[in-house]
Amino acid sequence: MSEEVKLHGVWASPFSYRVIWALKLKGIAYEYVEEDLSNKSALLLHYNPVHKQIPVLVHAGKPICESMIIIEYIEEMWPDTPLLPTDHYKRAIARFWIKFADDKALSVLRRTLYTTGEELEKAIKECLEILEIVEEHGLEDKKYFNGEKIGMVDIAFGSILYWLGVNEEVLGVKLLEPHKFPRLHKWFHSFQEVPVIKENLPNRDNVISFLKGRRETLEASST
């Protein structure tokens, strides 16, 4: 597939990273375009008029939006190194967990990032409940959600847990504790050791500063 692949993203976004991981796992060459979300490019607005968000994948001039939808497209166009099981039932279960990650886990991550005081306490409590659900029902006894190798569900949860982990440092709260969530903790460690993931993470200190700065602004405006 020699047509041009471009990815419009943002350095601090878990959604950008999801797509980067999928492209790298499949060895797909692409051009990365860093967007400035406070000053969105005309091109971004043209490619994603509905949400005006990143990431956007542009393949042979055609834009695709929404990180997990982009990855399903990548999966269908470049089937080598599959990120979804071939069995229909297992695929349905994978899609179920992808939806859970984006509906529930992501929403609670956002609230731990953007709330203070009582709302933050509530978000933290909910976060632990969500982790418990994934611990109990999601992983079973597999090494990764996708089996022996990482796939779309691992990418979905991995991106969320990475940002959650950085936020734990910012908040001074431990959420993904090994004694509470042994399977998830072990999985997350293995996930981060996968070479493509390890070599494609944002600079942790930069993300910490970025989130700290945001939190300071938030706390200041809520007093």
Next chain:
Amino acid sequence: MAEEVKLFGVWGSPFSRRVEIALKIKGVEYEYIEEDLANKSPLLLKYNPVHKKVPVLVHNGKPIAESVVIIEYIDETWKHNPILPQDPYERALTRFWAKFIDEKCLPALWNSTWSKGKDREAAIEEASQHLNTLENELKDKKFFGGEEIGLVDIVASFVGFWFGALQEVSGLELLTEEKVPKLCKWSYEVVNQSVIKENLPSRDKLIAYFSARFADASK
């Protein structure tokens, strides 16, 4: 292999009706089980321990939850009469619009009916914007899926049918010919497709249900 397909649903739920529409499009025989959400069956709780919701499809004893996930499974398992397009780019667009409808339109339309005060005003504003977005996406197509209904039309049946009923009860005027003419025409066409028409709940029953709920909410 003898196929055993069961669907756990609720008569008034757009989500469980979507799955029924998909099964009917494929001509798949299934056993329907009506759940009482105020008194969920042990079987439902066993099959959907994470969300404890309908719909749940059980195929040869294996459960699948989440309406769009179920429909994608149905489409992959029974390949005739496709519900999603074959082309990967078209599939990406289909999934995008289905997600937009479920994550943005449905909550805004629902909240514009049930919330109060400033929240309601904001929801109405948002719902109007989303309906316009759908109007623009429809362009000159008969259905979102083109000449035939597809996943987006099935998902958007909430807009076409359920919201129509909600509007009647609440007095809101968002889905009107004046504001969104193409969407109204689409909604008429889609609701009159036999596979959809025969698998929608009774409009009268739905209106009675919403009216009672609206009356309670206004107290």
